Amino acid sequence: MDIIYIIVILILLGFLLKHIGILSEKDKVALNNIVISVAMPATIFLSILTNVQRSDLASYFKLTIFILIISLACAGVSYLIGKAMKMDMKSLAAFILVSCCGNTAFMGFAVCSGFYGVDGFVRAIFCDTATLFIIIFIGTYLGIKVSGQKVSMVKQVVKFPPMIAWFVSIVLVILGFQITILPTFLTTTLGYLSGLMVPLIMISLGLSLSPKYLKVAAVPAILVTVIQLFFAPILGIGLTHIISFAPLDRNVAIIESAMPPAMTPLVFSEIYGMNSKLISGATFLATVVSLVSIPALHLLLEAGLI
Template identity: 20%
Template structure:
Protein backbone atom coordinates (compact mmCIF):
# COMPACT_ATOMS: atom_id res chain seq x y z
CA UNK A 1 0.00 0.00 0.00
CA UNK A 2 3.07 2.27 0.16
CA UNK A 3 2.72 2.55 -3.62
CA UNK A 4 -0.68 4.29 -3.41
CA UNK A 5 0.58 7.91 -3.24
CA UNK A 6 2.84 7.44 -6.24
CA UNK A 7 0.13 5.64 -8.24
CA UNK A 8 -2.37 8.36 -7.47
CA UNK A 9 -0.03 11.22 -8.37
CA UNK A 10 1.56 9.69 -11.46
CA UNK A 11 -1.30 7.69 -12.98
CA UNK A 12 -4.72 8.78 -11.71
CA UNK A 13 -4.23 12.47 -10.84
CA UNK A 14 -3.30 13.56 -14.40
CA UNK A 15 -6.50 11.94 -15.72
CA UNK A 16 -8.78 13.35 -13.03
CA UNK A 17 -7.21 16.81 -13.35
CA UNK A 18 -8.32 16.97 -16.98
CA UNK A 19 -11.78 15.75 -15.97
CA UNK A 20 -11.82 18.47 -13.28
CA UNK A 21 -10.80 21.04 -15.90
CA UNK A 22 -13.77 20.05 -18.02
CA UNK A 23 -16.02 20.07 -14.96
CA UNK A 24 -14.98 23.62 -13.99
CA UNK A 25 -14.72 25.22 -17.42
CA UNK A 26 -17.62 23.47 -19.15
CA UNK A 27 -20.41 25.56 -17.56
CA UNK A 28 -18.35 28.77 -17.47
CA UNK A 29 -17.30 28.63 -21.12
CA UNK A 30 -20.67 27.18 -22.13
CA UNK A 31 -18.93 24.26 -23.78
CA UNK A 32 -21.31 22.15 -25.81
CA UNK A 33 -20.52 18.71 -24.43
CA UNK A 34 -22.78 17.11 -27.04
CA UNK A 35 -20.93 18.81 -29.91
CA UNK A 36 -17.52 17.88 -28.50
CA UNK A 37 -18.61 14.30 -27.82
CA UNK A 38 -19.94 13.95 -31.38
CA UNK A 39 -16.63 15.31 -32.70
CA UNK A 40 -14.75 12.73 -30.62
CA UNK A 41 -17.20 9.95 -31.54
CA UNK A 42 -17.37 10.48 -35.30
CA UNK A 43 -13.90 11.87 -36.11
CA UNK A 44 -11.30 11.44 -33.37
CA UNK A 45 -12.18 7.87 -32.32
CA UNK A 46 -12.09 6.27 -35.80
CA UNK A 47 -8.88 8.17 -36.56
CA UNK A 48 -7.38 6.85 -33.32
CA UNK A 49 -8.51 3.28 -33.97
CA UNK A 50 -7.11 3.28 -37.51
CA UNK A 51 -3.83 4.97 -36.60
CA UNK A 52 -3.09 2.79 -33.55
CA UNK A 53 -4.27 -0.59 -34.83
CA UNK A 54 -2.77 -0.20 -38.31
CA UNK A 55 0.66 -0.01 -36.65
CA UNK A 56 0.21 -2.36 -33.67
CA UNK A 57 1.49 -5.88 -34.20
CA UNK A 58 -0.66 -8.36 -32.23
CA UNK A 59 -0.64 -12.06 -33.10
CA UNK A 60 -4.11 -13.30 -34.12
CA UNK A 61 -4.28 -16.06 -31.51
CA UNK A 62 -3.30 -13.64 -28.76
CA UNK A 63 -5.92 -11.12 -29.91
CA UNK A 64 -8.52 -13.89 -29.75
CA UNK A 65 -7.56 -14.76 -26.17
CA UNK A 66 -7.69 -11.07 -25.21
CA UNK A 67 -11.17 -10.65 -26.68
CA UNK A 68 -12.31 -13.87 -25.03
CA UNK A 69 -10.97 -12.74 -21.66
CA UNK A 70 -12.61 -9.30 -21.62
CA UNK A 71 -15.89 -10.71 -22.98
CA UNK A 72 -16.10 -13.37 -20.27
CA UNK A 73 -15.34 -10.79 -17.56
CA UNK A 74 -18.04 -8.38 -18.70
CA UNK A 75 -20.56 -11.18 -19.22
CA UNK A 76 -19.77 -12.27 -15.66
CA UNK A 77 -20.49 -8.74 -14.39
CA UNK A 78 -23.78 -8.73 -16.30
CA UNK A 79 -24.73 -12.06 -14.69
CA UNK A 80 -23.87 -10.67 -11.24
CA UNK A 81 -26.09 -7.65 -11.95
CA UNK A 82 -28.98 -9.88 -13.02
CA UNK A 83 -28.68 -12.12 -9.95
CA UNK A 84 -28.53 -9.21 -7.51
CA UNK A 85 -31.45 -7.46 -9.18
CA UNK A 86 -33.42 -10.70 -8.94
CA UNK A 87 -32.55 -11.15 -5.26
CA UNK A 88 -33.60 -7.56 -4.54
CA UNK A 89 -36.83 -8.09 -6.54
CA UNK A 90 -36.12 -5.04 -8.67
CA UNK A 91 -38.60 -3.84 -11.26
CA UNK A 92 -37.92 -4.74 -14.91
CA UNK A 93 -36.73 -1.17 -15.56
CA UNK A 94 -34.33 -1.19 -12.61
CA UNK A 95 -33.06 -4.66 -13.60
CA UNK A 96 -32.33 -3.36 -17.10
CA UNK A 97 -30.52 -0.36 -15.59
CA UNK A 98 -28.37 -2.65 -13.42
CA UNK A 99 -27.43 -4.68 -16.50
CA UNK A 100 -26.54 -1.62 -18.56
CA UNK A 101 -24.42 -0.14 -15.79
CA UNK A 102 -22.51 -3.42 -15.44
CA UNK A 103 -22.03 -4.01 -19.15
CA UNK A 104 -20.37 -0.83 -20.34
CA UNK A 105 -17.04 0.15 -18.80
CA UNK A 106 -15.50 3.56 -19.36
CA UNK A 107 -12.76 1.90 -21.38
CA UNK A 108 -12.34 4.91 -23.66
CA UNK A 109 -12.45 8.11 -21.61
CA UNK A 110 -10.73 6.56 -18.59
CA UNK A 111 -9.25 3.31 -19.81
CA UNK A 112 -6.99 4.65 -22.55
CA UNK A 113 -5.27 7.49 -20.62
CA UNK A 114 -4.91 5.52 -17.37
CA UNK A 115 -3.36 2.60 -19.24
CA UNK A 116 -1.07 4.95 -21.15
CA UNK A 117 0.23 6.44 -17.91
CA UNK A 118 0.39 3.10 -16.06
CA UNK A 119 1.84 0.85 -18.78
CA UNK A 120 3.39 3.29 -21.27
CA UNK A 121 2.39 4.51 -24.76
CA UNK A 122 3.12 1.07 -26.22
CA UNK A 123 0.11 -0.32 -24.36
CA UNK A 124 -2.38 1.80 -26.32
CA UNK A 125 -2.69 -0.76 -29.12
CA UNK A 126 -3.50 -3.51 -26.63
CA UNK A 127 -5.95 -1.23 -24.81
CA UNK A 128 -7.69 -0.41 -28.09
CA UNK A 129 -8.36 -4.11 -28.79
CA UNK A 130 -10.05 -4.43 -25.39
CA UNK A 131 -11.87 -1.13 -25.98
CA UNK A 132 -13.39 -2.35 -29.26
CA UNK A 133 -14.34 -5.74 -27.82
CA UNK A 134 -16.22 -4.13 -24.93
CA UNK A 135 -17.79 -1.58 -27.28
CA UNK A 136 -19.43 -4.30 -29.39
CA UNK A 137 -20.65 -6.33 -26.41
CA UNK A 138 -21.83 -3.28 -24.44
CA UNK A 139 -23.81 -1.70 -27.24
CA UNK A 140 -25.63 -4.97 -27.97
CA UNK A 141 -26.39 -5.61 -24.29
CA UNK A 142 -27.33 -2.00 -23.43
CA UNK A 143 -29.60 -1.43 -26.41
CA UNK A 144 -31.22 -4.84 -25.85
CA UNK A 145 -31.71 -4.20 -22.11
CA UNK A 146 -33.15 -0.74 -22.73
CA UNK A 147 -35.63 -2.11 -25.25
CA UNK A 148 -36.38 -5.56 -23.87
CA UNK A 149 -39.87 -4.60 -22.71
CA UNK A 150 -40.71 -3.49 -26.25
CA UNK A 151 -39.14 -6.49 -27.93
CA UNK A 152 -35.77 -7.01 -29.58
CA UNK A 153 -35.12 -6.56 -33.29
CA UNK A 154 -32.16 -7.47 -35.45
CA UNK A 155 -31.96 -3.83 -36.48
CA UNK A 156 -30.82 -2.91 -32.97
CA UNK A 157 -27.78 -5.15 -33.20
CA UNK A 158 -27.02 -4.01 -36.77
CA UNK A 159 -26.73 -0.42 -35.54
CA UNK A 160 -23.82 -1.49 -33.33
CA UNK A 161 -21.68 -2.34 -36.33
CA UNK A 162 -22.29 1.10 -37.84
CA UNK A 163 -20.36 2.67 -34.96
CA UNK A 164 -17.55 4.84 -36.43
CA UNK A 165 -14.86 3.17 -34.30
CA UNK A 166 -15.87 -0.26 -35.59
CA UNK A 167 -16.07 0.93 -39.19
CA UNK A 168 -12.41 1.93 -38.90
CA UNK A 169 -11.44 -1.54 -37.68
CA UNK A 170 -11.46 -3.57 -40.97
CA UNK A 171 -9.22 -1.16 -42.92
CA UNK A 172 -6.91 -0.84 -39.91
CA UNK A 173 -6.51 -4.63 -39.72
CA UNK A 174 -6.04 -4.84 -43.49
CA UNK A 175 -3.25 -2.25 -43.45
CA UNK A 176 -1.72 -4.01 -40.43
CA UNK A 177 -1.73 -7.52 -41.90
CA UNK A 178 -0.27 -6.42 -45.25
CA UNK A 179 2.08 -3.91 -43.59
CA UNK A 180 0.87 -1.13 -45.87
CA UNK A 181 2.35 2.28 -45.11
CA UNK A 182 0.39 5.37 -46.05
CA UNK A 183 2.25 8.53 -47.14
CA UNK A 184 3.01 11.17 -44.48
CA UNK A 185 0.39 13.52 -45.96
CA UNK A 186 -2.24 11.01 -44.79
CA UNK A 187 -0.66 9.53 -41.66
CA UNK A 188 0.34 12.81 -40.04
CA UNK A 189 -3.22 14.22 -39.91
CA UNK A 190 -4.37 10.86 -38.52
CA UNK A 191 -1.62 11.02 -35.92
CA UNK A 192 -2.67 14.53 -34.88
CA UNK A 193 -6.35 13.56 -34.67
CA UNK A 194 -5.60 10.40 -32.68
CA UNK A 195 -3.45 12.42 -30.27
CA UNK A 196 -6.38 14.76 -29.64
CA UNK A 197 -8.77 11.97 -28.67
CA UNK A 198 -7.78 11.35 -25.04
CA UNK A 199 -7.65 14.97 -23.80
CA UNK A 200 -10.88 15.78 -25.67
CA UNK A 201 -12.71 12.82 -24.14
CA UNK A 202 -11.57 13.73 -20.63
CA UNK A 203 -12.68 17.36 -21.02
CA UNK A 204 -16.02 16.15 -22.41
CA UNK A 205 -16.44 13.76 -19.49
CA UNK A 206 -15.89 16.60 -17.03
CA UNK A 207 -18.38 18.84 -18.83
CA UNK A 208 -20.95 16.01 -18.91
CA UNK A 209 -20.50 15.33 -15.20
CA UNK A 210 -20.94 19.04 -14.44
CA UNK A 211 -24.20 19.06 -16.40
CA UNK A 212 -25.45 15.99 -14.53
CA UNK A 213 -25.14 17.65 -11.10
CA UNK A 214 -24.33 16.12 -7.71
CA UNK A 215 -25.79 12.58 -7.47
CA UNK A 216 -28.26 11.70 -4.72
CA UNK A 217 -27.10 8.57 -2.94
CA UNK A 218 -29.48 5.66 -2.46
CA UNK A 219 -29.21 1.90 -2.10
CA UNK A 220 -29.70 1.10 -5.81
CA UNK A 221 -27.03 3.63 -6.83
CA UNK A 222 -24.48 2.22 -4.38
CA UNK A 223 -25.23 -1.41 -5.32
CA UNK A 224 -25.12 -0.81 -9.08
CA UNK A 225 -21.84 1.11 -8.73
CA UNK A 226 -20.34 -1.65 -6.58
CA UNK A 227 -21.24 -4.28 -9.17
CA UNK A 228 -19.31 -2.40 -11.88
CA UNK A 229 -16.35 -1.42 -9.70
CA UNK A 230 -15.92 -4.66 -7.73
CA UNK A 231 -17.15 -7.53 -9.89
CA UNK A 232 -15.05 -6.45 -12.89
CA UNK A 233 -11.60 -6.53 -11.24
CA UNK A 234 -12.54 -9.51 -9.03
CA UNK A 235 -13.55 -11.60 -12.06
CA UNK A 236 -10.55 -10.36 -14.06
CA UNK A 237 -8.01 -11.33 -11.41
CA UNK A 238 -9.83 -14.62 -10.87
CA UNK A 239 -9.85 -15.91 -14.44
CA UNK A 240 -6.97 -14.14 -16.20
CA UNK A 241 -4.64 -17.12 -15.81
CA UNK A 242 -7.04 -19.26 -17.87
CA UNK A 243 -6.19 -17.22 -20.98
CA UNK A 244 -2.38 -17.40 -20.73
CA UNK A 245 -1.90 -13.73 -21.53
CA UNK A 246 1.57 -12.09 -21.51
CA UNK A 247 2.23 -9.57 -18.75
CA UNK A 248 1.31 -6.43 -20.70
CA UNK A 249 -1.90 -7.87 -22.14
CA UNK A 250 -2.80 -9.25 -18.69
CA UNK A 251 -2.36 -5.92 -16.91
CA UNK A 252 -4.14 -3.90 -19.57
CA UNK A 253 -7.05 -6.36 -19.64
CA UNK A 254 -7.49 -6.24 -15.87
CA UNK A 255 -7.43 -2.44 -15.93
CA UNK A 256 -10.02 -2.27 -18.70
CA UNK A 257 -12.22 -4.69 -16.73
CA UNK A 258 -11.95 -2.41 -13.68
CA UNK A 259 -13.21 0.80 -15.26
CA UNK A 260 -16.31 2.65 -13.97
CA UNK A 261 -19.47 2.89 -16.06
CA UNK A 262 -19.24 4.72 -19.40
CA UNK A 263 -21.08 8.01 -19.88
CA UNK A 264 -22.65 6.53 -23.02
CA UNK A 265 -24.89 4.43 -20.76
CA UNK A 266 -26.65 7.56 -19.54
CA UNK A 267 -27.18 8.65 -23.15
CA UNK A 268 -28.72 5.28 -24.02
CA UNK A 269 -30.94 5.51 -20.93
CA UNK A 270 -32.10 9.01 -21.92
CA UNK A 271 -32.81 7.98 -25.49
CA UNK A 272 -34.93 5.07 -24.25
CA UNK A 273 -36.45 6.85 -21.21
CA UNK A 274 -35.09 4.14 -18.89
CA UNK A 275 -34.66 5.73 -15.44
CA UNK A 276 -32.37 8.42 -16.92
CA UNK A 277 -31.88 10.34 -13.64
CA UNK A 278 -30.88 7.19 -11.75
CA UNK A 279 -28.56 5.95 -14.51
CA UNK A 280 -26.85 9.34 -14.92
CA UNK A 281 -26.35 9.70 -11.17
CA UNK A 282 -24.88 6.20 -10.96
CA UNK A 283 -22.52 6.87 -13.86
CA UNK A 284 -21.30 10.02 -12.11
CA UNK A 285 -20.86 8.31 -8.74
CA UNK A 286 -19.06 5.27 -10.17
CA UNK A 287 -16.58 7.50 -12.00
CA UNK A 288 -15.84 9.46 -8.82
CA UNK A 289 -15.58 6.30 -6.68
CA UNK A 290 -13.18 4.75 -9.19
CA UNK A 291 -10.45 7.04 -7.85
CA UNK A 292 -10.22 4.59 -4.94
CA UNK A 293 -10.93 1.29 -6.70
CA UNK A 294 -8.55 1.90 -9.61
CA UNK A 295 -5.76 2.87 -7.23
CA UNK A 296 -6.22 -0.45 -5.39
CA UNK A 297 -6.23 -2.42 -8.67
CA UNK A 298 -3.03 -0.69 -9.77
CA UNK A 299 -1.37 -1.63 -6.46
CA UNK A 300 -2.19 -5.32 -7.02
CA UNK A 301 -0.87 -5.16 -10.58
Protein backbone atom coordinates (compact mmCIF):
# COMPACT_ATOMS: atom_id res chain seq x y z
CA MET A 1 0.00 0.00 0.00
CA ASP A 2 3.01 2.28 0.39
CA ILE A 3 3.03 2.89 -3.36
CA ILE A 4 -0.33 4.70 -3.12
CA TYR A 5 1.08 7.07 -0.48
CA ILE A 6 4.13 7.65 -2.68
CA ILE A 7 1.94 8.36 -5.71
CA VAL A 8 -0.27 10.76 -3.76
CA ILE A 9 2.78 12.62 -2.38
CA LEU A 10 4.38 12.99 -5.82
CA ILE A 11 1.10 14.11 -7.43
CA LEU A 12 0.59 16.65 -4.64
CA LEU A 13 4.19 17.80 -5.12
CA GLY A 14 3.47 18.57 -8.77
CA PHE A 15 0.22 20.30 -7.80
CA LEU A 16 2.05 22.35 -5.14
CA LEU A 17 4.94 23.29 -7.45
CA LYS A 18 2.39 24.64 -9.92
CA HIS A 19 0.52 26.69 -7.35
CA ILE A 20 3.61 28.29 -5.79
CA GLY A 21 4.95 29.22 -9.23
CA ILE A 22 8.07 27.02 -9.42
CA LEU A 23 6.54 25.07 -12.33
CA SER A 24 3.62 25.86 -14.60
CA GLU A 25 1.12 23.62 -16.33
CA LYS A 26 2.95 24.04 -19.63
CA ASP A 27 6.07 22.47 -18.07
CA LYS A 28 4.27 19.12 -18.15
CA VAL A 29 5.04 19.03 -21.89
CA ALA A 30 8.79 18.94 -21.23
CA LEU A 31 8.41 16.38 -18.43
CA ASN A 32 6.19 14.16 -20.58
CA ASN A 33 8.65 14.39 -23.47
CA ILE A 34 11.46 13.20 -21.20
CA VAL A 35 9.31 10.34 -19.94
CA ILE A 36 8.05 9.23 -23.35
CA SER A 37 11.28 9.71 -25.29
CA VAL A 38 13.88 8.69 -22.70
CA ALA A 39 12.77 7.26 -19.35
CA MET A 40 10.00 4.94 -20.53
CA PRO A 41 11.94 3.40 -23.46
CA ALA A 42 14.92 2.82 -21.14
CA THR A 43 12.62 1.18 -18.57
CA ILE A 44 10.89 -1.02 -21.12
CA PHE A 45 14.17 -2.11 -22.75
CA LEU A 46 15.92 -2.85 -19.47
CA SER A 47 12.96 -4.58 -17.82
CA ILE A 48 12.06 -6.86 -20.74
CA LEU A 49 15.62 -7.93 -21.48
CA THR A 50 16.32 -8.54 -17.80
CA ASN A 51 13.13 -10.38 -16.86
CA VAL A 52 11.49 -11.89 -19.96
CA GLN A 53 12.42 -15.20 -21.55
CA ARG A 54 11.30 -16.42 -24.95
CA SER A 55 9.10 -19.04 -23.27
CA ASP A 56 7.24 -16.29 -21.34
CA LEU A 57 6.00 -14.39 -24.38
CA ALA A 58 2.86 -16.44 -25.08
CA SER A 59 1.49 -15.90 -21.57
CA TYR A 60 2.45 -12.20 -21.56
CA PHE A 61 0.73 -11.56 -24.89
CA LYS A 62 -2.53 -12.77 -23.30
CA LEU A 63 -2.31 -9.67 -21.11
CA THR A 64 -2.14 -7.50 -24.23
CA ILE A 65 -5.21 -9.22 -25.69
CA PHE A 66 -7.03 -8.86 -22.36
CA ILE A 67 -6.56 -5.08 -22.19
CA LEU A 68 -7.45 -4.75 -25.89
CA ILE A 69 -10.80 -6.43 -25.23
CA ILE A 70 -11.49 -4.28 -22.16
CA SER A 71 -10.58 -1.07 -23.98
CA LEU A 72 -12.71 -1.87 -27.03
CA ALA A 73 -15.65 -2.74 -24.77
CA CYS A 74 -15.30 0.60 -22.97
CA ALA A 75 -15.14 2.36 -26.35
CA GLY A 76 -18.35 0.62 -27.43
CA VAL A 77 -20.21 1.44 -24.22
CA SER A 78 -19.10 5.08 -24.26
CA TYR A 79 -20.16 5.40 -27.92
CA LEU A 80 -23.66 4.15 -27.10
CA ILE A 81 -23.93 6.44 -24.07
CA GLY A 82 -22.61 9.44 -25.99
CA LYS A 83 -25.07 8.83 -28.83
CA ALA A 84 -27.94 8.48 -26.35
CA MET A 85 -26.93 11.82 -24.80
CA LYS A 86 -26.80 13.37 -28.30
CA MET A 87 -23.26 14.68 -27.86
CA ASP A 88 -21.78 16.72 -30.69
CA MET A 89 -18.91 15.08 -32.60
CA LYS A 90 -16.15 16.91 -30.69
CA SER A 91 -17.59 15.88 -27.34
CA LEU A 92 -18.43 12.34 -28.48
CA ALA A 93 -14.89 11.77 -29.76
CA ALA A 94 -13.43 13.09 -26.51
CA PHE A 95 -15.84 10.98 -24.43
CA ILE A 96 -15.00 7.76 -26.29
CA LEU A 97 -11.25 8.36 -26.20
CA VAL A 98 -11.04 9.23 -22.51
CA SER A 99 -13.32 6.29 -21.61
CA CYS A 100 -11.34 3.60 -23.45
CA CYS A 101 -7.73 4.60 -22.72
CA GLY A 102 -6.64 3.67 -19.21
CA ASN A 103 -3.51 5.06 -17.59
CA THR A 104 -1.81 1.67 -17.85
CA ALA A 105 1.64 3.22 -18.23
CA PHE A 106 1.98 6.46 -16.28
CA MET A 107 0.04 5.21 -13.25
CA GLY A 108 -0.17 1.50 -14.04
CA PHE A 109 3.59 0.99 -14.09
CA ALA A 110 4.01 2.67 -10.72
CA VAL A 111 1.09 0.85 -9.11
CA CYS A 112 1.95 -2.61 -10.43
CA SER A 113 5.62 -2.31 -9.54
CA GLY A 114 4.63 -1.08 -6.08
CA PHE A 115 2.15 -3.91 -5.49
CA TYR A 116 3.98 -6.75 -7.24
CA GLY A 117 7.60 -5.68 -7.75
CA VAL A 118 9.58 -6.17 -10.96
CA ASP A 119 7.45 -9.16 -12.02
CA GLY A 120 4.34 -7.01 -11.82
CA PHE A 121 5.98 -4.19 -13.71
CA VAL A 122 7.04 -6.45 -16.60
CA ARG A 123 3.49 -7.71 -16.95
CA ALA A 124 2.20 -4.13 -16.87
CA ILE A 125 4.38 -3.35 -19.89
CA PHE A 126 2.48 -5.92 -21.95
CA CYS A 127 -0.84 -4.52 -20.70
CA ASP A 128 0.21 -1.06 -21.79
CA THR A 129 1.14 -2.30 -25.26
CA ALA A 130 -2.59 -2.72 -25.87
CA THR A 131 -3.30 0.79 -24.59
CA LEU A 132 -0.66 2.24 -26.93
CA PHE A 133 -2.39 0.67 -29.92
CA ILE A 134 -5.83 1.80 -28.70
CA ILE A 135 -4.68 5.38 -28.07
CA ILE A 136 -2.91 5.74 -31.38
CA PHE A 137 -5.43 3.98 -33.64
CA ILE A 138 -8.70 5.09 -32.01
CA GLY A 139 -7.28 8.53 -31.14
CA THR A 140 -6.10 9.12 -34.69
CA TYR A 141 -9.33 7.75 -36.20
CA LEU A 142 -11.50 9.98 -34.02
CA GLY A 143 -9.17 12.91 -34.67
CA ILE A 144 -9.61 12.46 -38.42
CA LYS A 145 -13.39 12.36 -37.96
CA VAL A 146 -13.38 15.60 -35.96
CA SER A 147 -10.77 17.61 -37.85
CA GLY A 148 -10.69 16.10 -41.33
CA GLN A 149 -6.88 15.86 -41.13
CA LYS A 150 -5.24 13.04 -43.07
CA VAL A 151 -2.85 11.21 -40.77
CA SER A 152 -1.26 7.77 -41.12
CA MET A 153 -2.11 5.67 -38.06
CA VAL A 154 0.68 3.23 -38.90
CA LYS A 155 3.26 6.03 -38.86
CA GLN A 156 1.98 7.17 -35.47
CA VAL A 157 2.67 3.68 -34.07
CA VAL A 158 6.04 3.21 -35.76
CA LYS A 159 7.53 6.50 -34.54
CA PHE A 160 6.32 6.26 -30.91
CA PRO A 161 9.46 5.74 -28.75
CA PRO A 162 7.97 3.32 -26.15
CA MET A 163 6.56 1.19 -28.97
CA ILE A 164 9.96 1.15 -30.69
CA ALA A 165 11.63 0.10 -27.42
CA TRP A 166 9.02 -2.62 -26.88
CA PHE A 167 9.38 -4.00 -30.42
CA VAL A 168 13.20 -4.01 -30.35
CA SER A 169 13.18 -5.68 -26.93
CA ILE A 170 10.79 -8.43 -28.05
CA VAL A 171 12.87 -9.13 -31.15
CA LEU A 172 16.02 -9.38 -29.03
CA VAL A 173 14.29 -11.75 -26.59
CA ILE A 174 13.19 -13.97 -29.49
CA LEU A 175 16.76 -13.96 -30.82
CA GLY A 176 18.06 -15.01 -27.39
CA PHE A 177 19.97 -11.80 -26.67
CA GLN A 178 21.31 -11.55 -23.12
CA ILE A 179 21.55 -8.12 -21.50
CA THR A 180 24.71 -9.27 -19.70
CA ILE A 181 26.46 -8.84 -23.05
CA LEU A 182 26.14 -5.07 -22.69
CA PRO A 183 28.86 -3.14 -20.80
CA THR A 184 28.05 -2.50 -17.15
CA PHE A 185 28.21 1.29 -17.59
CA LEU A 186 25.49 1.08 -20.25
CA THR A 187 23.06 -0.98 -18.16
CA THR A 188 23.76 1.30 -15.18
CA THR A 189 22.95 4.34 -17.33
CA LEU A 190 19.71 2.70 -18.44
CA GLY A 191 18.92 2.07 -14.78
CA TYR A 192 19.42 5.73 -13.90
CA LEU A 193 17.22 6.84 -16.80
CA SER A 194 14.59 4.30 -15.78
CA GLY A 195 14.60 5.72 -12.26
CA LEU A 196 13.37 9.06 -13.62
CA MET A 197 10.13 7.60 -14.89
CA VAL A 198 7.82 7.34 -11.87
CA PRO A 199 8.77 10.67 -10.19
CA LEU A 200 8.47 12.63 -13.44
CA ILE A 201 5.19 10.93 -14.37
CA MET A 202 3.57 11.69 -11.03
CA ILE A 203 4.83 15.29 -10.88
CA SER A 204 3.57 15.82 -14.43
CA LEU A 205 0.22 14.36 -13.41
CA GLY A 206 0.08 16.83 -10.52
CA LEU A 207 0.75 19.68 -12.94
CA SER A 208 -2.00 18.45 -15.26
CA LEU A 209 -4.78 17.86 -12.78
CA SER A 210 -7.20 20.69 -12.30
CA PRO A 211 -10.83 20.72 -11.10
CA LYS A 212 -11.63 23.89 -13.04
CA TYR A 213 -13.37 22.05 -15.89
CA LEU A 214 -15.29 19.67 -13.66
CA LYS A 215 -18.33 21.98 -13.41
CA VAL A 216 -18.78 22.24 -17.17
CA ALA A 217 -18.31 18.50 -17.74
CA ALA A 218 -19.68 16.99 -14.52
CA VAL A 219 -22.02 14.39 -16.05
CA PRO A 220 -19.52 13.06 -18.64
CA ALA A 221 -16.81 13.03 -15.95
CA ILE A 222 -18.97 10.91 -13.65
CA LEU A 223 -19.82 8.54 -16.51
CA VAL A 224 -16.15 8.16 -17.49
CA THR A 225 -15.30 7.43 -13.85
CA VAL A 226 -17.96 4.71 -13.71
CA ILE A 227 -16.82 3.18 -17.02
CA GLN A 228 -13.10 3.21 -16.22
CA LEU A 229 -13.06 2.39 -12.51
CA PHE A 230 -16.07 0.09 -12.15
CA PHE A 231 -17.35 -1.27 -15.48
CA ALA A 232 -13.86 -2.09 -16.83
CA PRO A 233 -12.55 -4.06 -13.81
CA ILE A 234 -15.89 -5.89 -13.36
CA LEU A 235 -15.72 -6.89 -17.02
CA GLY A 236 -12.08 -7.81 -16.48
CA ILE A 237 -12.87 -10.06 -13.53
CA GLY A 238 -15.45 -11.85 -15.66
CA LEU A 239 -13.05 -12.13 -18.58
CA THR A 240 -10.41 -13.85 -16.43
CA HIS A 241 -12.83 -16.76 -16.10
CA ILE A 242 -12.66 -17.14 -19.88
CA ILE A 243 -8.98 -16.35 -20.46
CA SER A 244 -6.94 -18.47 -18.04
CA PHE A 245 -4.16 -16.60 -16.22
CA ALA A 246 -1.55 -17.46 -13.64
CA PRO A 247 -2.43 -15.77 -10.29
CA LEU A 248 0.02 -12.87 -10.67
CA ASP A 249 -0.93 -12.32 -14.31
CA ARG A 250 -4.61 -12.22 -13.31
CA ASN A 251 -4.01 -9.69 -10.54
CA VAL A 252 -1.98 -7.38 -12.78
CA ALA A 253 -4.55 -7.66 -15.58
CA ILE A 254 -7.42 -6.70 -13.29
CA ILE A 255 -5.50 -3.85 -11.62
CA GLU A 256 -4.48 -2.47 -15.01
CA SER A 257 -8.06 -2.67 -16.26
CA ALA A 258 -9.08 -0.42 -13.33
CA MET A 259 -6.76 2.49 -14.14
CA PRO A 260 -8.19 6.03 -14.55
CA PRO A 261 -7.94 7.76 -17.94
CA ALA A 262 -4.53 8.20 -19.53
CA MET A 263 -3.09 11.69 -20.09
CA THR A 264 -2.54 11.10 -23.82
CA PRO A 265 -6.19 11.70 -24.85
CA LEU A 266 -5.75 15.32 -23.73
CA VAL A 267 -2.85 15.65 -26.18
CA PHE A 268 -4.98 14.20 -28.99
CA SER A 269 -7.85 16.52 -28.09
CA GLU A 270 -5.60 19.57 -28.45
CA ILE A 271 -4.17 18.35 -31.76
CA TYR A 272 -7.49 17.51 -33.39
CA GLY A 273 -9.87 19.97 -31.75
CA MET A 274 -11.87 17.58 -29.55
CA ASN A 275 -13.58 18.75 -26.36
CA SER A 276 -10.52 19.08 -24.13
CA LYS A 277 -12.56 20.44 -21.19
CA LEU A 278 -14.51 17.19 -21.05
CA ILE A 279 -11.29 15.16 -21.03
CA SER A 280 -9.66 17.36 -18.38
CA GLY A 281 -12.67 17.19 -16.06
CA ALA A 282 -13.07 13.43 -16.49
CA THR A 283 -9.37 12.75 -15.98
CA PHE A 284 -9.30 14.81 -12.79
CA LEU A 285 -12.34 13.16 -11.22
CA ALA A 286 -11.44 9.58 -12.19
CA THR A 287 -7.82 9.98 -11.06
CA VAL A 288 -8.87 11.29 -7.64
CA VAL A 289 -11.42 8.49 -7.18
CA SER A 290 -8.88 5.88 -8.34
CA LEU A 291 -6.62 6.69 -5.39
CA VAL A 292 -9.31 4.99 -3.29
CA SER A 293 -10.74 2.44 -5.75
CA ILE A 294 -7.40 0.90 -6.79
CA PRO A 295 -6.18 0.14 -3.22
CA ALA A 296 -9.65 -1.27 -2.43
CA LEU A 297 -9.49 -3.52 -5.49
CA HIS A 298 -5.98 -4.64 -4.53
CA LEU A 299 -7.14 -5.57 -1.03
CA LEU A 300 -10.02 -7.63 -2.46
CA LEU A 301 -7.63 -9.44 -4.80
CA GLU A 302 -5.13 -10.17 -2.04
CA ALA A 303 -7.90 -11.45 0.23
CA GLY A 304 -9.11 -13.78 -2.53
CA LEU A 305 -12.59 -12.27 -2.48
CA ILE A 306 -12.72 -11.74 -6.26
